[in-house]
Amino acid sequence: DTGVSQDPRHKITKRGQNVTFRCDPISEHNRLYWYRQTLGQGPEFLTYFQNEAQLEKSRLLSDRFSAERPKGSFSTLEIQRTEQGDSAMYLCASGRETDTQYFGPGTRLTVL
């Protein structure tokens, strides 16, 4: 499968714990996006990388959230001190210079 992959697919954690998600974009895609999707809603933009540079961050991305893409390939999204409101599907998408964004399967986070 040469599509966008995400790991893990599901994560259950207790409130206050830190979690980290990984996204592997389609090979040679220089653009990588993170979105959050809650039940019954469309994806909400969180942040965007072009190569290794983080160029955009949403106001939704509080100080507890950090994202990296150190070598311009895979990316990680870390949430520190998780809260119940962080429960959602975290989607990664990648693309090239065209506008098309290809989504991964997502990581479903449940904070107890």
Next chain:
Amino acid sequence: GENVEQHPSTLSVQEGDSAVIKCTYSDSASNYFPWYKQELGKRPQLIIDIRSNVGEKKDQRIAVTLNKTAKHFSLHITETQPEDSAVYFCAAGAPSSGSARQLTFGSGTQLTVLP
């Protein structure tokens, strides 16, 4: 920022009938409008997109129309089939850093095609 509204939230049609989903956007700078289909528990998949330099685009049973003046765009599915049942999301993209598009999504339409 951009605001995208999508209607209806649910839509049921008989197999073979047409389905129409409408979206409006607020930011006149938006110039890229994709539509995604998301089946339960699966990733959003791009089904069609349109840029602001055209008013209509077709791909087999799917078409999208764009009215820039009124800031609205619509998805048309003809000859619907049960496998078209899914949640459909519209989105609007405006240029942002590095010429990428930050997409703002609508809240989705649950389409059910009844056999």
